[in-house]
Amino acid sequence: MLTFHTPLDLVRERLPEKPVACVRPERVSLAASWFQENFPGEVLYAVKANPSPWVLDAVYAAGVRWFDVASEAEVDLIASRYPDATLAFMHPVKSRKAIERAYFDRGVRIFALDCLAELEKIVAATGGAQDLTLVVRLAVSNSDAGYALTDKFGATERDAGVLLQKTRRFADCLGVSFHVGSQCMSPSAYRDAMALASRVILRAAVTIDVVDVGGGFPSAYPGMSPPDLSAFVDVIDECFEDMPVLMNADLWCEPGRALVAESSSILARVELAKPGALYLNDGAYGNLFDAAHCKWPFPVKALRANGEFAEETSEFKLYGPTCDSIDVMEGPYILPSDIREGDYVEIGMIGAYGVAMATRFNGCGETDTAEVKDAPWTSMYGQLPASTGRVLAFPRQKRLRKGT
Ligand SMILES: Cc1ncc(COP(=O)(O)O)c(C=O)c1O
Incomplete structure (x- = not known):
């Protein structure tokens, strides 16, 4: 290049x-490093946001090894480029062949779903596998998002309980996920979504191994001044502590926009x-x-x-x-x-x-x-002073999670 x-x-x-x-690969590495250092759980890069090789390599160089993939082509792209990566097939609707090939040919064990029909497909296409992590996507409010992703996916609060109970029977690990909408401008959106998830989990009375707060983390576009990303992480961290999940449950996020915009x-x-x-x-x-x-x-x-x-x-x-x-x-x-x-x-x-x-x-x-090599228009992660070309980021200590 x-x-x-x-x-x-x-x-x-x-x-x-x-x-x-x-393109400015060091800005992707800086953003990915910020998430790696500050998010109190696993960071999955949402490949759909930008699957360019220079982006993937910058994310990988920053230490990200988990990827949110949403199509067979994305599964193949990441599996062949990074054999040590963990892939989560997070599209709630997949063809049987795509599930089968991901499971048997690419070693994918993590699949999302939002209804019983998709659960049946995953179970059948993996031959009733016993080692699945199944993540139930919940429908949550997108009212704080610059780009709403409502309606298409997500089990409603009413239906999610039965779905969680049935999914639990086939899941080695059971997770819940949601997406608060892209370019989410308020950390309270995650608080509300995690509260909804907690209500559903309590009603279903199932054990939960994974909470996946999805993407939605914002960037600083003209006319939009999102709160500092640490405000989002703080709310997620605090709410996770209060969720009715296993003591050693894992917390995941799937940023796309915030890593590459x-x-x-x-x-x-x-x-x-x-x-x-x-x-x-x-x-x-x-x-x-x-x-x-x-x-x-x-x-x-x-x-x-x-x-x-x-x-x-x-x-x-x-x-x-x-x-x-x-x-x-x-x-x-x-x-x-x-x-x-x-x-x-x-x-x-x-x-x-x-x-x-x-x-x-x-x-x-x-x-x-x-x-x-110039600086981007604006940054959520610190500026590049023209005189030195050095990156000034402000990482905080990664906090220890409950049970660690
Ligand atoms: C399941 C899932 N995870 C993560 C993302 C990334 O979202 P964002 O770019 O808002 O961080 C998307 C975007 O559509 C998504 O559908």
């Missing part, structure tokens, strides 16, 4: 014709400028799905190979390269008024669910990757 000091250096040296993902930006070239509108070579079907469809507030910056921009700014819509009219990022994005064809727009904070979502629709979407 080519390395440049900054995205502007890249623009000046290469005038890239394709979109470029500008701030590590990448996208350099897109302006192919045409009209008043109030820029036509870029990347868009909704490429790396900018969330900017288009979820109106996510990504930060932007204009880059020009030769010369300076005017100080005056204007509001712009950004159009992607396909012919589809929904290939538009409405913004409005504030950029120099004189931005023109051949300039570049850098879209920041796009390491999570950016490259991972890109399609090749309309023959577009091919993206190059280059490493850059």
Whole structure:
């Protein structure tokens, strides 16, 4: 992978014709190290957030050995890249063949489910295995999330008791999990979800070996100021102590966004400028799905190979390269008024669910990757002072869990 000091250096040296993902692997390692040091349990990287090899290697280098995988392709990717990894197949709906191959060919022992039909599939596809860790996903409120993940998955509080009791019969280890929604802005969402889980466990009167608080940990996008990540960890730690689970029960989390969001930006070239509108070579079907469809507030910056921009700014819509009219990022994005064809727009904070979502629709979407050494827009983990290039993080002592 080519390395440049900054995205502007890249623009000046290469005038890239394709979109470029500008990546900062040390920011992923820093985030993963923070979770490893501060989360009082096992950290599973949610591969779907960004399965790029440089991300996986940075996460692995930080000591993460557990991975939340949600498809057969993700199982194969992680199992073949890291033979010592522990894989948790956390998609609540899987084909029988996917379960069978994961269990028999890839050694996966951890499976999620949210209904009796999926339990039956897992039991049948693993030949009635006796060594399964089965994790029942509960439906919880997503009202504090920037990106809600409700409705699709999760046993309701009413149904979860029977499901837990039946799952217990087939599970060597039994867990509960939930997802409070992505970009969760309030630690109390985890408190409420863990309280709900406790009620369900007490009503079902089952022993619980694992509590998995899922993902949802936030990043600092423009206009969103989440509390410090340690506030989330403190609430989870405190609530876990009070849960009606085995003394030596394990606590897991599955961060995706929080490990990768701030590590990448996208350099897109302006192919045409009209008043109030820029036509870029990347868009909704490429790396900018969330900017288009979820109106996510990504930060932007204009880059020009030769010369300076005017100080005056204007509001712009950004159009992607396909012919589809929904290939538009409405913004409005504030950029120099004189931005023109051949300039570049850098879209920041796009390491999570950016490259991972890109399609090749309309023959577009091919993206190059280059490493850059500048600091990201914002960080939940500390700044990179320009003078030293040193990472300043503020890890705390990993606390000892109950029973350890
Ligand atoms: C089961 C599961 N775990 C973890 C994650 C990662 O969530 P986040 O990126 O919000 O941390 C997701 C995201 O969809 C998920 O579905």
